Amino acid sequence: MNAHQSLAIGQPLETLEAISPAAVEADPMVRFAGISKTYPAYRGKPGVNALQDIDFAIPRGSITGVIGRSGAGKSSLVRLINGLEKPTTGHVIVDNREISALAGRELRLAQRSIGMIFQHFNLLSSRTAADNIALPLEIAGWSKADIKTRVAELLALVGIADKHDRYPSELSGGQKQRVGIARALATRPSVLLSDEATSALDPQTTRAILDLLANINRELGVTIVLITHEMSVVRQLARDVVVLDAGHVVESGHVADIFTHPRHPITQSFLAEAIGDSLPVSLQSRIVAEPPVGGQAVIRVQVRGAGAGDTLVARLARELGLDVALLSARIDEIGGQHVGSLVLGIPLGIPGGEGAVTRTLAWLSQYQFSAERLGYVA
Template sequence: MNVHPSLAIGQPIEKFDAISAHAISPAATASDAMVRFEGISKTYPAYRGKPGVNALQNIDFAIPRGSITGIIGRSGAGKSSLVRLINGLERPTTGRVVVDNRDISALSGRDLRLAQRSIGMIFQHFNLLSSRTAAANIALPLEIAGWAKADIRARVAELLALVGIADKHDRYPSELSGGQKQRVGIARALATRPSVLLSDEATSALDPQTTRAILDLLANINRELGVTIVLITHEMSVVRQLAGDVVVLDAGRVVESGHVADIFTYPKHPITQSFLAEVIGDSLPVSLASRIVSEQPPAGQAVIRVQVRGAGAGDTMVARLARELGLDVSLLSARIDEIGGQHVGSLTLGIPLGMSGGEDATTRTLAWLSQYQFPAERLGYVA
């Protein structure tokens, strides 16, 4: 048996059986949910000859308090409508949106404005006022809220330090880089000490290195301040780096949701699988992929890809598979990531062609993997 050296022997295989994932919402009871969507639909009426649009349909899920939850979907999936319901800029056609135990969809006037102060918003294109310095942009929501000047100065200095740009106090947006502008935007969103921070495609306009830095900053804010963060995005790489839970939208409906590691390991819906394909791509080395054929050769190996979870799960699974079935299993390639605080891996196994225990070895292997709930697929054969 050939075992990849980077995979350490872990716990018994029973520890890594598939988890029952993909309930239609991240687990959050009424008491520990920061945001709850209850029977939500949103329909935009016909306008100037354009037909009406059912932007959201039958939305029921909860966002746990203190979590980082990603809401992902293609353009037109309903992400923007969802975020505008959270901050009260839109009202649902049916159902209600509860934020921090307040039905925000039922508020109006002064009550709505007060509730909106507890919901910060970070924008894709920063939305800074060009005529104001970094400090003055951050101060704006505090001025609107009626804070005293001395308190504003102290709060702005605190926030500039928090986001790592204390030295940019007097710089105007035109003098700042994209990442620095977004840091100002984050500081402004945090000014009134919100309990919820909405990030609407906040890294889409940034380069990869700056994106990683901004996501690290948001993770730090979540840890230090306990702010619930909702990531609205079309990028699964953002969800992978930052979120603990993910909700997948398609055509106004929730098609899949759960812990990020569960979704990455066991994606059920085609739209989720397509998102993951963009992030993970084909995990096979070129040298192996070029050798795989669809027709079974007279001699060689069947190539099977298996999804695993947990530290050491892959090595344990391969060792036990080889031992119980009496097969000379080869580990042809392996990719291990840490997602949502858990190890998630894709292993490519070589199963010798021929009989094992009176049955086809490949058939026995796939049955064994299914028995222990390891998602697997036969990719083809190598001679």
């Protein structure tokens, strides 16, 4: 049993030993090495290459998002982690065990250290909340006294101690998911897999569930893997993100890095959906494609770090001698870092006109700011 498994509920994370970056790299919680997964032809349907050339690690104690469209390979990836599928090639290492090589009783024992939260809760309607949470403990052979104690701890942890005797039909969607989370934590797993766990919930309930998962990660040190198609979920909760497309990892890294410098078109499309257009409606309606006489070029700049947005306009004005206007600003905290979008107006009715815009874009590029020209306003 590792340190994460033996940590009591509510014990502060500070009691865990600090893990250095080198140790995280050398001892990840989940490791995919040379993975491919091919499903053979079936009943006249052609075979499917669900995953190809997958090779990445998930740090111990982290919250990592795995995002992709339908058919990207997310479900296959999660089924490899919990041993429900075997890779066609390669190795899956979970908590220093090659789960892809286990079978029978050894596999079942290993799966107890991997909790699973489902999109549609998967609760048994004939069992109360407490009895649903108790089920994996009964299967594992716990005593009735220990089960009773553990279930009470878990109900308190997920904030529904008063729902002990309620049946699923008597619970809201958020309460059902809290039962599902408690059940997934019952056997003290070291890894918690969240498979689209908030997709069936409204925005307010989603935020509450994500806050609960963040608290579980802090309190218990459990490694959480978020399988999702929603970048907003990754933005709120994850530190690292892996982007899947057509069975390939197309981009990965710290969430703040991906948000400020997305390279792949699929990542850019996810971000466009998550962030939306940061322009106020009043400004959007004024933007035109051709530069008006005496108008301004509209440039959107991605900034990162506390205070980065505060100084950018002043630095531009000072170093380039421009009268820069701040038209719009949005700052979020993503992966523990401040990430923002500033919309600037660069005056055209000065000597140099478009030259001022070119110099501004060159200056931003020099200092590694990601920027794009959106158009012009009068």
